Amino acid sequence: LELGQEDPIREVVAELHTADLADLIEQLKSKHRTLLFEVAGDLIDPEVFSEIDESIRDDLVEDMDPTEIAAVVTELELDDAVHVLEDLEEEDQQDVLRELPAEDRLVIEQSLSYDEDSAGRLMQRDTIxxxxxxxxxxxxxxxxxxxxxxxxxxxxxxxxxxxxxxxxxxxxxxxxxxxxxxxxxxxxxxxxxxxxxxxxxxxxxxxxxxxxxxxxxxxxxxxxxxxxxxxxxxxxxxxxxxxDILRLGGVSEDDLFGSIMGTTRTRFTWLLVNLLTAVLASIAIGFFDATMEKIIALAVLMPIVASMGGNAGTQTLTVAVRALATRELTSNNMFRILGKEAIVAFLNGTAFAILIGLVAWIWFGDLSIGWVIAVAMVVNMLVAGVAGMAIPIALDHYKIDPAVASSVFVTTITDIIGFVAFLGIATLVLL
Amino acid sequence: LELGQEDPIREVVAELHTADLADLIEQLKSKHRTLLFEVAGDLIDPEVFSEIDESIRDDLVEDMDPTEIAAVVTELELDDAVHVLEDLEEEDQQDVLRELPAEDRLVIEQSLSYDEDSAGRLMQRDTIxxxxxxxxxxxxxxxxxxxxxxxxxxxxxxxxxxxxxxxxxxxxxxxxxxxxxxxxxxxxxxxxxxxxxxxxxxxxxxxxxxxxxxxxxxxxxxxxxxxxxxxxxxxxxxxxxxxDILRLGGVSEDDLFGSIMGTTRTRFTWLLVNLLTAVLASIAIGFFDATMEKIIALAVLMPIVASMGGNAGTQTLTVAVRALATRELTSNNMFRILGKEAIVAFLNGTAFAILIGLVAWIWFGDLSIGWVIAVAMVVNMLVAGVAGMAIPIALDHYKIDPAVASSVFVTTITDIIGFVAFLGIATLVLL
Structure with a gap:
């Protein structure tokens, strides 16, 4: 499609709704994007720029000179114009502003003077x-x-x-x-x-x-x-x-269309934090190396308790983070809900303790290993339920976004408690 | 507040906006809720019922007789009325419908005949x-x-x-x-x-x-x-x-205000799936018990590789699930983006391989353990990146909601590959 005829392309561009055209541009490879603008740039409604994904828009805008950008910006509604300009570097922004008619420039400069993510940036100035x-x-x-x-x-x-x-x-x-x-x-x-x-x-x-x-x-x-x-x-x-979705998943921003190096960098930080907590968990395991050397079954079963705790904790913290965001979870009902979570965690903990206790007993033919993993399971699931609710509430109280930080705290706790409870009880009971 | 004077309570209820009143009711304990309705029920705008959380509304409606519910329903806009009625049990629904004026009943019955979550349920029938x-x-x-x-x-x-x-x-x-x-x-x-x-x-x-x-x-x-x-x-x-947020966190519905047994049950299923995958991972570890018995450091370090893979996989799958939901990820650009993710995973994998290799070398004073964990890290992070992108795409292709199922597949893969790669390479190299 992109490699030959210009007329059919121009026709398609002219017919598409701006939002669909923006989607189409997002789907193209970057060299095809440049081509599209060369062939049919005059047909592309400036509004497309306000609909397009940020990282792609930045790429496109980089290739344009200030006069061209200014021409696009004057055609946009104020909030969209500001959206296009706010991502530019200070210097480029000034260049574009200089190209604008005085009236537009004044209005846009004022809008840019409001904080990002504030009502001032969202609003239109024209009202009835x-x-x-x-x-x-x-x-x-x-x-x-x-x-x-x-x-x-x-x-x-x-x-x-x-x-x-x-x-x-x-x-x-x-x-x-x-x-x-x-x-x-x-x-x-x-x-x-x-x-x-x-x-x-x-x-x-x-x-x-x-x-x-x-x-x-x-x-x-x-x-x-x-x-x-x-x-x-x-x-x-x-x-x-x-x-919220991305932060809970350990990604700081939508990097789908980001560059390779940019994406690598944004993911790196979170993984580094995770490496530190994983090493911490390993250090905790290290205290019990003598126990594991004697009963190797412990090393085999060890990840189960930690993994169940991690998952139970993630369930609870997801509900908590969401409820804090929608303001359903407040200081009025938090103790009631924390209590409920503890009971739920205890009930599920007991159910899975029985299940895994039986499995371990049959697998290794040793009833005491079954008891050890069962008790560790109840302990860790209970900790997971309470921590999964209490940590987001505490972070929120100290004005830290619970979506960013909760999961690292909760899984660190459930990992360490999971390993230490299982190996610790085993050391006490089995040796 | 709730335990004595009626007049101030009636004043507060009368003054509050319906949405705020609904929030207030959500915050109350259930016996206080009943009290509030006794004291000031006549002042409560029926619209409150459409604003309140589902599970609490169900509780409230259960205590009311069909005539009362019918009185509320007739006051609501069609879409809100249907919202209140659709959660009732078949029989109760019929009782309420019988109490409605014929005209309202007809309209609501027709609305209920459309699928839940369809445009028919959302729409108002009055148009200009x-x-x-x-x-x-x-x-x-x-x-x-x-x-x-x-x-x-x-x-x-x-x-x-x-x-x-x-x-x-x-x-x-x-x-x-x-x-x-x-x-x-x-x-x-x-x-x-x-x-x-x-x-x-x-x-x-x-x-x-x-x-x-x-x-x-x-x-x-x-x-x-x-x-x-x-x-x-x-x-x-x-x-x-x-x-999407809840499903990614392994919760099937918002259960903040749900009953203890209901919450325990909804969380159980997901945890059971996780138990099975955790046992699977343990079985994989079990194949290498002889290796671990000889070099106990392997048991100590083993969770690190799996955990890093799990986190890197979660990052990628979060971006993928979100991009599928917003339709930014399509069959046009999926191979390009999969390629990008593979490169990102390889770069971060290499960086963390070097880091953890050095840590393991210094910790256990054994260069070959450092090499083993480093190689396992690169392998598992690469697998995590590719699986984190490919699995949501595949699930979406087969019309399975990627938000529900991706994370169990991805973490199972990264756990098993993480343990097998690390212990397997160690068995080959160190023994």
């Missing part, structure tokens, strides 16, 4: 704001006469003379009302205002909790300066969920 | 549909005159005489247009139609991909029968992400 003494007729005429309106909006914000939001009117309600009705009389007075420096995770929480379609963003003095719409929140929710 | 020969003035008058309209809507659907959707008009565009403008002239002709039996995951994908605010749902013959709005999709996205 009307004074409360207007009626619906005036509002509709204003909408019809004004050209410079946001592309999409679901609510009209009502503001006082200081431009502070005092209420909102959903568009459907405005449309259903007669022209003579006063804005003041049909507006919702309860509304959630988003401070411009609120973290995007918090913003997403508000949107979900109160099922908002859009919300007003206000500055420190409470004046309306922008709005956030639910379609931007869908992206945030995805990002935050993705972050 | 206008013929294409109307103008904006007629549309606005229709909106003003009709009472039975959806609570919230963002788009007006334009239909042909057979009630098939032919276009949409975003509300903001309708409001900005003059009354004389024809619907036909300003409608978007491109729209995404959702078949009523489409899976909710697919629906969520369409909403994200094309940034939809709402979409028309059509039946088999293509006629408009309802609509889905983005606020319902926010819930679906959360659910699907939660499902």
């Amino acid at each position: 704001a009307v004074p409360e003494y207007w009626n619906i007729g005036q509002t509709i005429d204003y909408l019809r006469d004004t050209q410079d309106l946001p592309n999409e909006f679901y609510e009209i914000f009502v503001v006082d003379p200081r431009h502070h939001p005092v209420g909102t009117i959903p568009l459907d309600r405005a449309m259903r009302s007669q022209r003579t009705v006063n804005v003041r009389d049909i507006m919702n007075r309860e509304q959630k205002l988003i401070p411009v420096d609120m973290d995007q995770e918090e913003v997403a929480y508000l949107f979900q909790q109160y099922r908002l379609a859009s919300a007003a963003v206000v500055n420190e003095s409470g004046a309306l300066i922008g709005m956030i719409t639910v379609d931007d929140i869908v992206d945030v929710i995805n990002e935050e969920a993705e972050e | 549909a206008v013929p294409e020969y109307w103008n904006i003035g007629q549309t606005i008058d229709y909106l003003r005159d009709t009472q039975d309209l959806p609570n919230e809507f963002y788009e007006i659907f334009v239909v042909d005489p057979r009630h098939h959707p032919v276009g949409t008009i975003p509300l903001d565009r309708a409001m900005r247009s003059q009354r004389t403008v024809n619907v036909r002239d300003i409608m978007n002709r491109e729209q995404k139609l959702i078949p009523v039996d489409m899976d909710q995951e697919e629906v969520a994908y369409l909403f994200q991909q094309y940034r939809l605010a709402s979409a028309a749902v059509v039946n088999e013959s293509g006629a408009l029968i309802g609509m889905i709005t983005v606020d319902d999709i926010v819930d679906v996205i959360n659910e699907e992400a939660e499902e």
